[in-house]
Amino acid sequence: MLILRYLILAAISVILFTPFILSFLGTFKTNIEIISWPPKFFPANWLWKNWLDTWTTDLGRGGTFPRWLFNTAFLAVLTGTLQVLFCAMGGYAFARLKFRGKNIIFTFMLSSMMLPGIVSLVPKYVFMAKIHLINTYWALILPGAVDAFGIFLLTQYFKSIPGELEDACKIDGASYLDIFRNVIIPLSGPALLTLFILKFQSMWNNFMEALLYLSKVSMWTLNVALMTFQQQYQTKWNLTLVGAMFNAFPVLLLFFIFSKYYMEGVSYSGLKG
Amino acid sequence: MNKQASLSKMRKVEERAAYLFLSPYLIMTIVFTVGMILFALYISLHSWNLFQSPEFVGLDNYFKAFRSEDFLRGFLNITWYTLLVVFFQTFIAVFMAVVLFKPIPGKQFFRTFFYAPSVTSSVVISMIFWWMYLKTGYVNLLMSKVAGIFGGEWNAVEWLNNPTGLFQLIARAFGGDIAFAQWYLHGPSVTWMALMVQAVYTTSPTFMIMFLAALVNIPPSLYESASIDGANSWKQFWKITLPMLRPIMLLVVVLGTMGCIQMFDYVKIMTAGGPLGTTLTPVYQIYTETLGINGPIRAGYGAAMAFILAVVIFVFTYIQRKFIEEKTELY
Numbered sequence A: 001m002l003i004l005r006y007l008i009l010a011a012i013s014v015i016l017f018t019p020f021i022l023s024f025l026g027t028f029k030t031n032i033e034i035i036s037w038p039p040k041f042f043p044a045n046w047l048w049k050n051w052l053d054t055w056t057t058d059l060g061r062g063g064t065f066p067r068w069l070f071n072t073a074f075l076a077v078l079t080g081t082l083q084v085l086f087c088a089m090g091g092y093a094f095a096r097l098k099f100r101g102k103n104i105i106f107t108f109m110l111s112s113m114m115l116p117g118i119v120s121l122v123p124k125y126v127f128m129a130k131i132h133l134i135n136t137y138w139a140l141i142l143p144g145a146v147d148a149f150g151i152f153l154l155t156q157y158f159k160s161i162p163g164e165l166e167d168a169c170k171i172d173g174a175s176y177l178d179i180f181r182n183v184i185i186p187l188s189g190p191a192l193l194t195l196f197i198l199k200f201q202s203m204w205n206n207f208m209e210a211l212l213y214l215s216k217v218s219m220w221t222l223n224v225a226l227m228t229f230q231q232q233y234q235t236k237w238n239l240t241l242v243g244a245m246f247n248a249f250p251v252l253l254l255f256f257i258f259s260k261y262y263m264e265g266v267s268y269s270g271l272k273g
Numbered sequence B: 001m002n003k004q005a006s007l008s009k010m011r012k013v014e015e016r017a018a019y020l021f022l023s024p025y026l027i028m029t030i031v032f033t034v035g036m037i038l039f040a041l042y043i044s045l046h047s048w049n050l051f052q053s054p055e056f057v058g059l060d061n062y063f064k065a066f067r068s069e070d071f072l073r074g075f076l077n078i079t080w081y082t083l084l085v086v087f088f089q090t091f092i093a094v095f096m097a098v099v100l101f102k103p104i105p106g107k108q109f110f111r112t113f114f115y116a117p118s119v120t121s122s123v124v125i126s127m128i129f130w131w132m133y134l135k136t137g138y139v140n141l142l143m144s145k146v147a148g149i150f151g152g153e154w155n156a157v158e159w160l161n162n163p164t165g166l167f168q169l170i171a172r173a174f175g176g177d178i179a180f181a182q183w184y185l186h187g188p189s190v191t192w193m194a195l196m197v198q199a200v201y202t203t204s205p206t207f208m209i210m211f212l213a214a215l216v217n218i219p220p221s222l223y224e225s226a227s228i229d230g231a232n233s234w235k236q237f238w239k240i241t242l243p244m245l246r247p248i249m250l251l252v253v254v255l256g257t258m259g260c261i262q263m264f265d266y267v268k269i270m271t272a273g274g275p276l277g278t279t280l281t282p283v284y285q286i287y288t289e290t291l292g293i294n295g296p297i298r299a300g301y302g303a304a305m306a307f308i309l310a311v312v313i314f315v316f317t318y319i320q321r322k323f324i325e326e327k328t329e330l331y
Helices: A002-026 A049-055 A065-096 A102-112 A117-130 A138-144 A148-159 A164-171 A176-187 A189-204 A208-213 A222-232 A237-257 A259-270 B003-044 B060-067 B069-101 B107-119 B122-132 B138-149 B166-173 B190-216 B220-228 B233-261 B265-271 B282-291 B299-329
Strands: none
Touching (some): A002 B107, A002 B122, A002 B190, A049 A065, A049 A237, A065 A138, A065 A176, A065 A237, A102 A148, A117 A208, A117 B282, A117 B299, A138 A189, A138 A208, A138 B003, A148 B003, A164 A176, A176 A189, A176 B003, A189 A259, A208 A222, A208 B282, A237 A259, B003 B299, B060 B069, B060 B299, B069 B190, B069 B233, B107 B190, B122 B190, B122 B265, B166 B190, B190 B233, B220 B233, B233 B299, B265 B282, B282 B299
């Protein structure tokens, strides 16, 4: 029985990883070898040069791989940080403070999570165009800086922190900001990291907004660059695959380091139901 | 100052603090949620190319959408896509979760390993699959090897450029055919099904993690008493595991449906709606109309299609919710 289960697990692993392994090996092939029939598993010669060629691609006007990598990382880190800050603030208000309209706002927030994102696609694009935020990073950062899911997640977490410490601080005359900074935030490390990682990943992988709002070559993210790269070098599949690897490696690395937080984040999103 | 007054002053301080803490969310939600829905409604009632001033046209954009063959085609495509992808991804996710759930050495390792492909972006996945779907790619190699085992021959297929529908294939296998003009009877095209495989590949592990989290919450005592009663593990799966997973299954189906109906990335990256419109989706059309990719910019028409789509999503998820909740009460 144990052997059977290991066989199933091994089979699933093979299915899931074969595409990645094949493409990794493909990055070392020549551009003829990579599309010739029948496809071979290993490259005839290991062309490490492909990696250098892709890395040093220059589309002009500042369109280079290091630049795109930096843009993507910058956006992902910034939105992750803003999300953690703003969602923690909102979560603290919902978890600990009393105010008029609290229930109404909370219910509104929960139901807004069921709203399909497609409704706001057109107006957001028109809005960004009219206030001249197209081709600025604001167009991606502003709408992504805070959202209902993050506030909900942190509200639930803050509620599970015992309140005694805060009561003691209040007697000592601490303000709400002091309590938020010195009690709540230090006690919530894992939850904040989970939210950061979720938002980092979703910005890193963001495609539609980056495509809509960033048309300058020097401002592209890796996703937009990779798509355009493929369209321009349609016959150079080896270089395209190297580009895919540059795109995938950083998130995969982050994932393997913080996998525990990733899993928690995904199962948290299951708590909504 | 008496006690009453100081108490109400404290309340005021608390309330002001609360609204200050909430202000980033409130500002953003007023602008980007409430504001954008109202703006979308306004745009959808106008004809607007974004350069001249908008012209009021009432519900014309909505009527236009319902009369457009492309829009109906997109809806039919996305219906096939949602039905098949949601079914397979839920089924596979449950299967993987159940296999992984029982204590087994190396469980953590496999769990991490299974989830890894899901963290990569849709563009990366598209590039990898596109390359494997080439006429000289690995998918055709696999098919020819499988065919070889059964002593047959495999004619290499251009997976991303094959408009033949599933029902057409079946009809042809029996010597018949379905007329070209009756596109609505063709079923999902080969290319469309290739994209479905790719979608199931990336979403199943995410949903597996959700099912795993839910499995942990099933009290072990249920299984213990069942095995005392002599129920084997197959029976335990049907009588305990599956019913206990129903709430999370509802969530997975609803999330899956919302994601599938708004499918955009793979179509934009790999097929641009082709071949012969068999991979057109409503969101892709909203995108092309709003940016004027295949003609003039028609933001109003795009917004109207988006509203219709949103209503469809809402109705679908509502029905699923009712349906699965009703079923749950049976247990």
